[in-house]
Amino acid sequence: xxxxxxxxxxxxxxxxxxxxxxxxxxxxxxxxxxxxxxxxxxxxxxxxxxxxxxxxxxxxxxxxxxxxxxxxxxxxxxxxxxxxxxxxxxxxxxxxxxxxxxxxxxxxxxxxxxxxxxxxxxxxxxxxxxxxxxxxxxxxxxxxxxxxxxxxxxxxxxxxxxxxxxxxxxxxxxxxxxxxxxxxxxxxxxxxxxxxxxxxxxxxxxxxxxxxxxxxxxxxxxxxxxxxxxxxxxxxxxxxxxxxxxxxxxxxxxxxxxxxxxxxxxxxxxxxxx
Amino acid sequence: xxxxxxxxxxxxxxxxxxxxxxxxxxxxxxxxxxxxxxxxxxxxxxxxxxxxxxxxxxxxxxxxxxxxxxxxxxxxxxxxxxxxxxxxxxxxxxxxxxxxxxxxxxxxxxxxxxxxxxxxxxxxxxxxxxxxxxxxxxxxxxxxxxxxxxxxxxxxxxxxxxxxxxxxxxxxxxxxxxxxxxxxxxxxxxxxxxxxxxxxxxxxxxxxxxxxxxxxxxxxxxxxxxxxxxxxxxxxxxxxxxxxxxxxxxxxxxxxxxxxxxxxxxxxxxxxxxxxx
Numbered sequence: 001x002x003x004x005x006x007x008x009x010x011x012x013x014x015x016x017x018x019x020x021x022x023x024x025x026x027x028x029x030x031x032x033x034x035x036x037x038x039x040x041x042x043x044x045x046x047x048x049x050x051x052x053x054x055x056x057x058x059x060x061x062x063x064x065x066x067x068x069x070x071x072x073x074x075x076x077x078x079x080x081x082x083x084x085x086x087x088x089x090x091x092x093x094x095x096x097x098x099x100x101x102x103x104x105x106x107x108x109x110x111x112x113x114x115x116x117x118x119x120x121x122x123x124x125x126x127x128x129x130x131x132x133x134x135x136x137x138x139x140x141x142x143x144x145x146x147x148x149x150x151x152x153x154x155x156x157x158x159x160x161x162x163x164x165x166x167x168x169x170x171x172x173x174x175x176x177x178x179x180x181x182x183x184x185x186x187x188x189x190x191x192x193x194x195x196x197x198x199x200x201x202x203x204x205x206x207x208x209x210x211x212x213x214x215x216x217x218x219x220x221x222x223x224x225x226x227x228x229x230x231x232x233x234x235x236x237x238x239x240x241x242x243x244x245x246x247x248x249x250x251x252x253x254x255x256x257x258x259x260x261x262x263x264x265x266x267x268x269x270x271x272x273x274x
Numbered sequence: 275x276x277x278x279x280x281x282x283x284x285x286x287x288x289x290x291x292x293x294x295x296x297x298x299x300x301x302x303x304x305x306x307x308x309x310x311x312x313x314x315x316x317x318x319x320x321x322x323x324x325x326x327x328x329x330x331x332x333x334x335x336x337x338x339x340x341x342x343x344x345x346x347x348x349x350x351x352x353x354x355x356x357x358x359x360x361x362x363x364x365x366x367x368x369x370x371x372x373x374x375x376x377x378x379x380x381x382x383x384x385x386x387x388x389x390x391x392x393x394x395x396x397x398x399x400x401x402x403x404x405x406x407x408x409x410x411x412x413x414x415x416x417x418x419x420x421x422x423x424x425x426x427x428x429x430x431x432x433x434x435x436x437x438x439x440x441x442x443x444x445x446x447x448x449x450x451x452x453x454x455x456x457x458x459x460x461x462x463x464x465x466x467x468x469x470x471x472x473x474x475x476x477x478x479x480x481x482x483x484x485x486x487x488x489x490x491x492x493x494x495x496x497x498x499x500x501x502x503x504x505x506x507x508x509x510x511x512x513x514x515x516x517x518x519x520x521x522x523x524x525x526x527x528x529x530x531x532x533x534x535x536x537x538x539x540x541x542x543x544x545x546x547x548x549x550x551x
Contacts, residue, residue: 109501111501111506111509112509115501116500116501116506117527119528120481120500120501121481122481122529124481125483125485128450128482129454129455129458129461130458132458133458148438148447149438149478152447152448152450169447170446170447171438178504180362181361181362184508189361193357193359193360194357194440196443204444206448257452257456259451260449260452
């Protein structure tokens with residue numbers, strides 16, 4: 001399969017979205033709304049559900065299926081209010097000691113004027129910083145598109161896993177092509193250069209595991225895909241539930257602080273910290 | 275405003291003599307013929323219209339640091355081509371050419387004094403692949419922040435960056451998390467963090483440390499935002515109003531504490547270091 005075919009699978013209109021997984025993982029899921037400041041961002045769903053006998057906070061980028069729904073969900077592209085809602089629910093989880101599962105599926109944060117006016121950069125920056133202070137276990141999974149800062153704003157976790165046909169990238173192939181060549185039609189070339197497939201990402205040490213998808217990809221069998229995701233999330237969550245909050249946060253700090261250690265271990269990269 | 279007025283007469287104070295930079299013959303702001311020496315003595319701010327010229331790290335360092343106080347750290351940490359990036363140019367070649375030209379990555383960091391007070395200083399260098407956040411840049415920022423945290427030394431940042439570096443792929447994106455983890459600890463330890471945003475500050479740099487200062491200071495006319503105007507227009511077909519994403523726009527939208535001329539920056543920082551011991 002070519003890199004571009006994987007990108008197309010990750011974006012497939014029939015691919016299961018966050019709510020398709022969350023409702024299978026926790027059938028009693030109750031959605032909670034709003035950032036308690038000004039708005040509710042429908043591009044991010046959040047709420048509580050019972051998962052393997054434990055109340056868990058679920059968060060996820062949500063794309064729409066019909067055209068009307070896609071517009072309403074803004075193609076899974078969050079505004080600043082979405083990051084503020086996520087943090088509100090993270091603090092909610094912290095208050096009750098609930099673990100957090102975060103599902104990532106976004107082309108990126110919304111690249112529009114309104115998002116800029118309301119401080120999208122600071123909203124993402126604050127979210128990324130605050131995730132390190134949340135004293136409960138967090139497992140994140142890239143289930144489709146992991147695009148840029150918009151994805152990372154929901155992706156600071158103790159463990160991060162990826163579904164087989166999902167992608168994770170510093171920028172969408174279109175944006176990267178636009179930045180490198182000022183020509184977003186060279187997206188296929190950009191995708192090949194970026195090394196954004198799950199196998200390449202796991203080889204870089206950025207995620208812990210690639211979760212295999214059913215035959216014909218997740219789009220072909222929602223139940224089987226959800227089952228595989230459930231098993232992997234649970235396996236990664238289990239040891240975190242035993243950890244003391246301070247150790248957990250130190251581990252999370254170290255996970256990202258030395259995330260490029262596979263690269264920095266190269267002799268010509270430079271000295272380790274002195 | 276009292277502080278600024280008090281220091282207004284002291285505009286020329288700075289650590290060392292600023293190096294010369296490449297200048298056009300006329301000011302892009304107002305078109306007057308530029309006097310190189312006058313401009314240099316005025317921190318490269320046009321004396322006629324106040325246009326702020328972009329500065330490299332080699333100018334920012336003597337502009338902030340007291341003379342002979344600068345000790346640069348981790349200069350030998352180097353980028354290399356981990357994605358085997360070949361288009362439009364081999365990444366390794368891009369980096370080597372810039373190193374030969376005397377630049378040393380998109381972030382340089384070290385310790386110095388400002389008006390006699392010790393600080394950690396980190397400055398982006400827009401000349402190095404657009405000041406993009408790379409593994410080396412992130413590593414230097416995080417190491418400096420960690421040391422400032424443990425020694426309780428105020429941290430001063432100068433930003434000029436297009437965002438995360440495409441040629442280092444997802445590992446460049448991960449630098450946002452690496453750096454912000456360290457910013458969080460700096461804040462937890464009660465260490466002051468003064469962030470200066472110069473032209474331009476975008477993408478992953480704006481969405482990581484640049485807007486997380488205790489005090490965010492923007493330079494007049496600097497463009498600051500997350501998504502660049504070209505991409506916004508491509509994505510939304512929207513007409514952007516004049517001044518969109520300018521420092522003044524970000525002040526009006528609550529993202530920065532002030533828009534301050536460069537000539538007043540050093541006196542203000544000196545005063546802040548007194549107020550936030």
